[in-house]
Amino acid sequence: MTKPLLIIGNKNYSSWSLRGWLALTMAGIDFDEKIIPLFESDHADTMARETPAGKVPVLIDGDATIWESLAIAEYAAELNPDAGLWPADAGLRAEARSISCEMISGFTGLRNQFHMNCRRRIEGITPSEAAAADITRIQHIWRDCRNKYSDNEAGEAGEAGEAGGDFLFGAFSIADVMYAPVVFRFENYFIDVDPICRAYMTAILSLPAIQAWKAAAEAEPWVIEEEEL
DSSP: OOOOEEEEOOTTTOHHHHHHHHHHHHTTOOOEEEEOOTTOTTHHHHHHHHOTTSOSOEEEETTEEEESHHHHHHHHHHHOGGGOOSOSSHHHHHHHHHHHHHHHHOOHHHHHHSOOOTTOOOOOOOOOHHHHHHHHHHHHHHHHHHHHHSOOTTSOOOTTOBSOOSBTBBBOOHHHHHHHHHHHHHHHTTOOOOHHHHHHHHHHHTSHHHHHHHHHHHHOOOOOGGGOO
């Protein structure tokens, strides 16, 4: 049986590719991957040929073609419901979807100033007004979720968390998939965060899947100068 194929961009730079890849990996789905290096000389032609929307990531599974990271994550959750990529509780699931969609549609100030770059750490950049507002909002989301749903410092589960754990809704979920690239940004640009958010970042960065992605990103040969600040 042919495995699903995930088409992604450079692991060092492509935050959306990370989201699709991480969702499939955390769902325990066996898949092949194909990298289309971003901004190469034939990049536009390759993207038009390989992807229906001209963007990555794209998942091809038999006759199904799924593009856009959240759609891929939803598909992964349906392929393996036992992975629990969404909270089982309807209220928590709705909240997890809400903050996932907020990530997709917002935070352009942060994205525009602090580009995804897994292998480089840069100090001393002052956030713009827009980026600072995004950083404040993201920390509020993380802090609110962890206070309500995750294990606290005493090792006790949050008031409504499922299965305990160190993530936004206790157990790892698609909400964590959506915010994982932000963790890389905060870490690599030395963004100042409070202890609750730092604990969350540590939980994400400690995931074997995240460590594997980072190692692959560091080993890539491609350098995109406009992404290097």
